[in-house]
Amino acid sequence: EDQVTQSPEALRLQEGESSSLNCSYTVSGLRGLFWYRQDPGKGPEFLFTLYSAGEEKEKERLKATLTKKESFLHITAPKPEDSATYLCAVVNYGGSQGNLIFGKGTKLSVKP
Amino acid sequence: KAGVTQTPRYLIKTRGQQVTLSCSPISGHRSVSWYQQTPGQGLQFLFEYFSETQRNKGNFPGRFSGRQFSNSRSEMNVSTLELGDSALYLCASSKTADGYTFGSGTRLTVV
Numbered sequence: 730e731d732q733v734t735q736s737p738e739a740l741r742l743q744e745g746e747s748s749s750l751n752c753s754y755t756v757s758g759l760r761g762l763f764w765y766r767q768d769p770g771k772g773p774e775f776l777f778t779l780y781s782a783g784e785e786k787e788k789e790r791l792k793a794t795l796t797k798k799e800s801f802l803h804i805t806a807p808k809p810e811d812s813a814t815y816l817c818a819v820v821n822y823g824g825s826q827g828n829l830i831f832g833k834g835t836k837l838s839v840k841p
Numbered sequence: 842k843a844g845v846t847q848t849p850r851y852l853i854k855t856r857g858q859q860v861t862l863s864c865s866p867i868s869g870h871r872s873v874s875w876y877q878q879t880p881g882q883g884l885q886f887l888f889e890y891f892s893e894t895q896r897n898k899g900n901f902p903g904r905f906s907g908r909q910f911s912n913s914r915s916e917m918n919v920s921t922l923e924l925g926d927s928a929l930y931l932c933a934s935s936k937t938a939d940g941y942t943f944g945s946g947t948r949l950t951v952v
Contacts, residue, residue: 760938772845772931772943773884816884820938828874828897829933829941831884 731756735817735832742807742839750802750835752817762800763829764793765816773816776802807839843867845934845944853950859920862947866913866934870942872896873915875907878929878946887930890915922951 732755742748754762761780765773777786779795786793790811792803802815814836818829846865854860866873874889886899890909907917913934919926927950933941 763941765943770929770948772847772945775940775942778939818884828886828889828899829876829884830886831876833883 731819731821731830733817733819733830733832735815735835737835738833739836740838742804742837744808744839744841745806747803747805747807749804750815750837752800752802752832753798754800754817754819755798756819756821756830758822760820760822762795763818763820764791764800764802765818767814767816767834776815804837807837809839809841812837812839845932845942847930847932847944847947849947850945851948851950853952854922855952856922856924858922859918860922860949861916861918862930862932862949864915864917864932864934864944866915866932867936867942870934870936871913872935873909873913874933874935874941875915875917876931876933877901878931879927884931887917919949924951927951 734753736751761778764776767773777793782797784795790805794801814834816834818831848863872891875887876884878884888898889896893909904920909915929946931946933943935941
């Protein structure tokens with residue numbers, strides 16, 4: 730059964746304190762791994778898509794990496810506005826295009 | 842560029858009633874998928890429509906149904922509402938499997 734596990738569930742950082750969020754996945758055939766950011770009461774906002782092991786993508790203070798079993802979202806020198814829940818999701822080759830399998834997310838709080 | 846539009850944003854219904862939620866995808870996106878988000882279960886896949894056909898369905902009871910129109914707009918319906926159906930319902934549209942854009946969701950409260 731395809732599964733996505735995110736850790737930690739919650740993370741509290743001081744402004745400027747870099748860290749990483751983990752997304753472990755078990756999927757029959759990975760078509761793509763997605764990172765989203767979600768603010769309270771809003772829909773998930775797309776950040777990155779990764780397709781194959783070794784791939785990396787960056788956007789401002791965020792960098793996503795992918796191995797055969799997990800993905801990391803590295804946050805460098807975070808600011809309070811980076812506070813949000815970060816969601817990881819996968820799509821497998823056997824599933825339909827729109828069937829994203831989500832982890833339960835990591836709630837990030839960045840204190841000034 | 843217009844995003845994914847979901848209406849209504851908030852809804853309060855009584856147990857036993859039925860409800861219909863609407864989703865207008867980004868222009869040119871033919872795939873629309875629906876998700877239920879709750880604090881305990883997170884985001885769970887309900888179903889996906891492509892060119893008016895349901896391509897996949899998640900593990901939800903038959904009370905949850907949907908449809909897609911020729912202009913790609915989609916609706917989902919929940920009949921005989923239960924307290925446990927209270928959740929944020931999200932739809933996402935995509936043109937390819939490379940990117941999924943979510944709407945802001947409909948917050949459904951069942952009392």
